[in-house]
Amino acid sequence: MTDTNHKMNCEEFQSQLPELIGTGERISDHPHLQSCELCSAFVAELEAIAEAARQLFPIVEPPDELWEHIEMAIQKEQNSAGQSGRPM
Amino acid sequence: MTSSRLETPPPDHNPSATSRIATPIENTSNSGDFKSAGVSNATEAETLALAQTGDHYAFAQLYSLHKRRIYSLCLRMVGNVAEAEDLTQEAFLQLHRKIATFRGDSAFSTWLHRLAINVVLMRLRRKGLSLISLDEAMEPAPEERPGRSFGAPDLNLTGSIDRLALERAIANLPAGYRLIFVLHDIEGYEHNEIATMLDCSIGNSKSQLHKARLKLRDALRTYPRQEARR
Ligand SMILES: [Zn+2]
Numbered sequence: 503m504t505d506t507n508h509k510m511n512c513e514e515f516q517s518q519l520p521e522l523i524g525t526g527e528r529i530s531d532h533p534h535l536q537s538c539e540l541c542s543a544f545v546a547e548l549e550a551i552a553e554a555a556r557q558l559f560p561i562v563e564p565p566d567e568l569w570e571h572i573e574m575a576i577q578k579e580q581n582s583a584g585q586s587g588r589p590m
Numbered sequence: 591m592t593s594s595r596l597e598t599p600p601p602d603h604n605p606s607a608t609s610r611i612a613t614p615i616e617n618t619s620n621s622g623d624f625k626s627a628g629v630s631n632a633t634e635a636e637t638l639a640l641a642q643t644g645d646h647y648a649f650a651q652l653y654s655l656h657k658r659r660i661y662s663l664c665l666r667m668v669g670n671v672a673e674a675e676d677l678t679q680e681a682f683l684q685l686h687r688k689i690a691t692f693r694g695d696s697a698f699s700t701w702l703h704r705l706a707i708n709v710v711l712m713r714l715r716r717k718g719l720s721l722i723s724l725d726e727a728m729e730p731a732p733e734e735r736p737g738r739s740f741g742a743p744d745l746n747l748t749g750s751i752d753r754l755a756l757e758r759a760i761a762n763l764p765a766g767y768r769l770i771f772v773l774h775d776i777e778g779y780e781h782n783e784i785a786t787m788l789d790c791s792i793g794n795s796k797s798q799l800h801k802a803r804l805k806l807r808d809a810l811r812t813y814p815r816q817e818a819r820r
Contacts, residue, residue: 520800548803551810552775554751555760559776564661568675569653572682576646579683 515541523548638698642690649689653682656699660706666772667710669761677713681706707773707787714765751810759809767802774799 515534522529529535535542634655640648660681665674684705692701760768769788773779774795779787781795788795 520796523796523800547807550751551756551803551806554753554756555771555806556776558753558756558760559662559666561658561662562665564657564675564678568657568661568678569650571675572653572679573650575679575683576649576686579686 512538512541516544519545519548634698638689638692642692644690649686652685656702657682659699660702663703663706663777664710666776667707667769668714669768673713677706677710680713681709684709703777704787711769711788714769755810756806759806762809763802763805767798767805770795770798771802771806775803 511534515532515538519529522532529545530542535545634652637648637651637655641652657678661674661678664677664681665671668674668677681702685702688705692698760771763771770784773784773787774781781792781799784790784795785792790798
């Protein structure tokens with residue numbers, strides 16, 4: 503079974519990944535990655551995906567008319583709550 | 591009823607200054623862009639306090655301060671413009687209802703973010719969109735085992751990820767996966783925060799995130815193949 507040793511380690515490592523990713527520690531410092539190109543590349547890919555996703559969604563502006571809709575909805579709610587909606 | 595419309599200047603517009611109800615907001619001349627200056631904190635706090643008393647103008651100011659972040663958040667979570675607008679509206683409606691209950695235990699923006707996320711979650715749940723399998727997630731289906739994606743850096747993903755393919759892949763994620771992916775990887779929430787918001791375990795949040803990433807990786811790997819097949 504010595505042959506599968508490396509593989510086992512990879513599988514072990516990869517099964518621990520969800521846990522590792524959540525800790526905020528640098529995964530690249532993990533001992534397994536020091537010696538395993540396969541897993542290094544794998545982790546790099548996952549990180550590249552996350553990074554690309556961050557860039558994929560910039561902060562965007564809602565349409566101007568949205569505020570009018572919100573105002574109307576607020577007004578409606580205030581009216582039905584029996585208030586006048588009169589600004590103070 | 592002609593005067594029934596709330597007298598509020600559109601956010602982001604300079605209220606023709608002084609004729610407005612006197613508010614202590616000094617830098618309205620700087621339309622909506624209060625974020626940077628140090629003054630801004632005091633100003634937002636004042637605006638907030640006013641809005642909590644029911645001042646509609648102050649509420650409009652809050653809207654213009656936070657609309658981008660909230661709208662963008664909704665858009666990321668649901669991946670659909672019309673729905674994101676609707677959810678943003680709902681979030682600010684809720685804010686209007688609840689703003690008086692804000693106690694300042696956390697930053698207002700954090701509180702508002704949570705509120706908006708809850709609005710999105712409620713909508714997704716009502717639509718029956720499986721917030722998944724937050725339980726099933728603990729025992730991955732056979733074809734979803736980590737081993738499936740094991741090995742193989744055959745992607746050359748790093749460096750050259752196709753934006754469109756990624757967009758598509760994220761849009762195609764099951765709603766629950768996307769939520770956690772967006773909250774953690776894009777919005778930067780910690781797993782314990784996500785677990786609280788989604789009412790799941792931290793372990794669940796972690797495993798969901800990982801599975802979301804694996805799914806994205808798979809998707810990015812299969813799109814080019816499908817195209818090549820034609
Ligand atoms: Zn390995």
